[in-house]
Amino acid sequence: KFVTQAHISNKAELLQQASNYVSQVKLEIGLLGTANVYNSDQSGFNLETHAGRTLASKGSLKVECLAQSLNSLTHSYTIQPLISADGILKSPLLIVLQETSGHFGPIVQKSMYKADNILVFATKSGKLTSDLAIKWFEAVFLPNAGEKSVLSLDSWSGQTEKKFENTDKGGKEIKILTIPAGTTGSIQPLDVYVFRPWKNFLKQFSDLILLYNYDINLHLRNNILKIQSLIHNQFSSPRFKNIIKYAWWKSGYIEQKPDRSETPVDFCLKNCGTVCKICNNIAVIKCAWCTNSLCMEHF
Template sequence: MDMCVRGDNPVALSLSDEIEELEEAEDYSLDVDSDADDYVNDSDDEAGGINRDPRKSKYSLDKMKKIPSEITRIKAYVANEGTTQMKIQEVDERTFAEFLNCREEGIVIHDRDIEEMALSAAEGIGLENFKAGHSWIHLFKKRHNILSRKITKMIGTKTKAELKAIEESIVQFHNEMRPILATTPKNKVYNTDQSGFNLEMVSGRTLEFRGMKKVEAVSQRIQATTHSFTIQPIISVDGKLHSPLFVCFYEPAGAPKKFAEELSSFANLYCTWSKSGKLTSGHVKSWFEDVLLPLADAQSNQKSVLLVDKWGGWNQALSLEETVEKLDIHIIPPGATGRIQPLDVFFNRQFKQFYRILSDLIRRRYDGFILSTRKNLATLLSVIFHQFCAPRLVIFV
């Protein structure tokens, strides 16, 4: 972009601004012959001529280009709708705008897509011979702080109307809960949610030498990395993690006779099982009767508030007469749990990450401790749960 100097301060002008200033000058037009000749040949007459002193002249450098070839060049820029550099900048802006749009829509983007976007933008503005090569793409990503990142979650497509409906449901839910939370003691407002854990948790990344194409890691039991058990913690608004922790173990062949006896020593765990390691409506009914309702009774005679996500497994337990009498249950809107459910938003992530870190440490230091066995799983869960119940870790709840 050309620069026009006003006094001591350089001010960047667009081509159209430069042409406009030239045309606004007294007796000035873009006729190269007449204006250039006027500038070169006019006398130094104080009454009406041009004073050659650029500090006094009305045709000084801040008014016009005194060289005819410069005027011709600017006219060519205007006719071509900008300089090549300006067009390259516009290609950058259009490409980045399309990148943002794709990102908003959740579309997977690679370097080849950036190349196609840039070439399409260049064609749209008439920039010939533009090539979105590796160096241009590299600089484009560097300018806009763009990197290749691993996809951590795949989600279904949602229309804008569906997303808007979810946003409205979140606002409505917040409005409904504010007066309830304002009048209910913090230790009487609970949230619960299920979280699945692999029998053996292994980190997805490891340190390795640069340039290594094949990175392998060892697990104690490969099958244990593809099967899971489920926990269901309870937290309250006052920052407490409530005991016991409900745990559903993975028992594909059914629980052995020694199941209860083997796990009876873990007082802060309520242990049950299923062939899939996942909870059913029957498990949830047991959780209500044996874990939550006794906790609600112990606090006070006032009804407790329970926030849960929308899941069909709750229905059987929610119909219990005792549940209706002692609990005021509120369902978090579908599609909003990942954004407003307390356990989903924060605690479950911290708990699972700590479990994974401790599993890595055990594999490194105590390889004889098999993480995926029933009793060792319970030991690890019990220790971690006990730590997270500590008063100093209220900030994690």
């Protein structure tokens, strides 16, 4: 990990700011309960992503790995989940795709994959804008928020409390707390742990598609949406509640360390059976909800 000289010089100050912020959020949790304190953040994903490991002869100077599209290894899109301190992954998941025009045309909108657990927008960069942040606040956060809630966000200028002050909150009391710049790696729950198993799941699942030579182009728009919808669905299972709670504990916001839980990769992919419960074809995933091992067609 590379850091700047300024980061090293200000380390003590950053630690103090982080400690003060954690204390503030813990106070809010004490007043409102874990179910009413939330964290949300964006994370970028390449259109195609893999684990980065393969087999090669010992001493090989050049090792080539298989990918469906080299271009998709450098172009990206963004997701933004919402989690609460009681270990719940909220729905829907925001996905921002990269489109040349910055929006979806009528033909694309008609054929685009839709699911109840995803909300999809487009920008030229594939990154969130301040206008989309407001739409996310209205369409995702407010419907999930309680009458009195706290939302913990990083210091990106596009999502400050001032940006949301003119939004109709429907009578709800919403307090937005801004995580001090330079401290998100240690006190933002999504950064501390949730995004890591999320990306690991995507890498492992993508590798399975290549391994079994499925006719699925990972970098296509609809397949990106299907895979992210699938991951969100699996991570939403009560089975993985402690993983999200662990992220809050590791960040310092809750006192009691949650019980150890299998990761989604271990439960869904590594412990998957060999045969599909429905059709006896090769199983690729074990559903976190029904616990059945299923093939690509029946999942």
